[in-house]
Amino acid sequence: MARKSGSSGEKTRVAVQEAAVTLFAKHGFAAVSMRQIASAVGVQAGALYLYTPDKQTLLYEILKNHMEHLLAAWAAENVSAEASPELRLEQFVRFHIAYHIERPERVFISYMELRNLDPDNFSRIEVLRREYEQIIEGILVEGQAHGCFVIDDARLTTMAMIAMLTGVSTWYREGGRLAPADIAQHYVDMAFRLGGGARLAHAAE
Amino acid sequence: MARKSGSSGEKTRVAVQEAAVTLFAKHGFAAVSMRQIASAVGVQAGALYLYTPDKQTLLYEILKNHMEHLLAAWAAENVSAEASPELRLEQFVRFHIAYHIERPERVFISYMELRNLDPDNFSRIEVLRREYEQIIEGILVEGQAHGCFVIDDARLTTMAMIAMLTGVSTWYREGGRLAPADIAQHYVDMAFRLGGGARLAHAAE
Structure with missing residues (x-):
């Protein structure tokens, strides 16, 4: 058909x-x-x-679109590869939080329904997730090389940072105690701490 | 009946x-x-x-048991209220990771199926979750008062730390690159960074 x-x-x-x-x-x-x-x-x-x-293809396409749009949206931020790792980390944190709190249902499905993907589809989504994780891992590793971050294990720090940032979308509600920009600023500070960097968040604005 | x-x-x-x-x-x-x-x-x-x-009661009892056992298991760790906030944070991190990686299915359901609880049951589970969150929030606030931690917002730091630690159970697999004790040690270090504390993890062992 x-x-x-x-x-x-x-x-x-x-x-x-x-x-x-x-x-x-x-x-x-x-x-x-x-x-x-x-x-x-x-x-x-x-x-x-x-x-x-079929329903499996529909789920796969939803998860694939979510990851592809996420990667495309980050690319569209046009963060220069020449920018300092500190500035790139700050931009990544603000981007990640803003993107995720606007799409709580898609974020929820993207974690929860991984279990329902066929193995081949799961592998394809994992490739895209890994590509996204490597953005932040790359920033941390480069920052480490430049001496602006001090990390013990780039992979674990990456997983910890993504879990910390994505966690916002599980509790964020519009009209809550803090506005999204204030939440993002706190998480920029916390990301710098986690990366062992100087707290340059405000200076980098 | x-x-x-x-x-x-x-x-x-x-x-x-x-x-x-x-x-x-x-x-x-x-x-x-x-x-x-x-x-x-x-x-x-x-x-x-x-x-x-009925199925609703069954779900509620699973989530309630999970939280009550978690709270009881923490109490059974017998961490003295007289112990330093640094030592209590370290023990909390080791406890939280060990407890959660042993029960990936219950952890998964406890987050995912909150949406399926009746409002009254949801409120009761929220009380238990809040009680657990306040363990770590209390440690951070006391550490701040003692000058061993430096945090901007105790509530956000708590949510960030719990998300970071619980995230381990989404990717941890037996026989992976790092043993649970090594993973826990890295997360103790990262929790200290996030809390703005000196990196006393090894010294506190």
């Missing part, structure tokens, strides 16, 4: 992904049927297959 | 929880039926209700 193309088909394809993200985040991948997704989009269950061959 | 009591009933109640933990972790709460749980335990579906009134 041919996939629908053209702007109306593309719009529906996006709507299918959006509906699946909402339903997967609420009920979990295994509990959601293609029929429920079709109903949320307002198309017949049979027509859904014009936009995605 | 009376709940079964006595040692055989208690054994089955534990088996029901264990089976539910495994199934919820694998498929998600919403996708698992009471019939599947009964089948995994080897009892008739009708008999399951002797051990738990």
